[in-house]
Amino acid sequence: MITTARRAVPVLALASLLGGLGTVAASSDAFAATQSRCSVERGLTMGRGHVTSVCTPVYGPGISGAKMVNQHRAVVHCDNIRGQGNAHDIHNTLYGPWKNPGEKSEVTCAIRSTLTGWDQQTN
Numbered sequence: 866m867i868t869t870a871r872r873a874v875p876v877l878a879l880a881s882l883l884g885g886l887g888t889v890a891a892s893s894d895a896f897a898a899t900q901s902r903c904s905v906e907r908g909l910t911m912g913r914g915h916v917t918s919v920c921t922p923v924y925g926p927g928i929s930g931a932k933m934v935n936q937h938r939a940v941v942h943c944d945n946i947r948g949q950g951n952a953h954d955i956h957n958t959l960y961g962p963w964k965n966p967g968e969k970s971e972v973t974c975a976i977r978s979t980l981t982g983w984d985q986q987t988n
Contacts, residue, residue, distance in 0.1 A: 898933040901966040914980025918970040942982035943974040
């Protein structure tokens with residue numbers, strides 16, 4: 866009986882320690898969805914295509930045009946023309962960093978690339 870009690874104490878201590886670590890990890894990764902109005906702005910920065918994603922939090926019941934957003938990021942589609950005699954396009958898609966509502970996510974095409982499209986991703 867005493868041997869069982871001695872074994873149970875370290876197991877319970879380990880379980881409580883792991884449970885506490887799981888709670889800390891879950892709370893740092895969890896973001897509350899915020900009702901936001903999102904938009905995408907495009908332009909040129911030193912001749913390169915530049916896209917900015919902006920989600921502005923809005924407060925109040927029943928606001929039209931707003932959606933629930935955890936995070937957002939800008940997406941840019943670029944074409945890069947390679948080759949001199951046999952020119953060909955290389956299509957690539959670049960993604961900006963995930964940002965919380967109220968922060969800007971920016972991404973720029975590479976040098977010698979042409980902006981062909983832009984988008985915004987939310988989750």
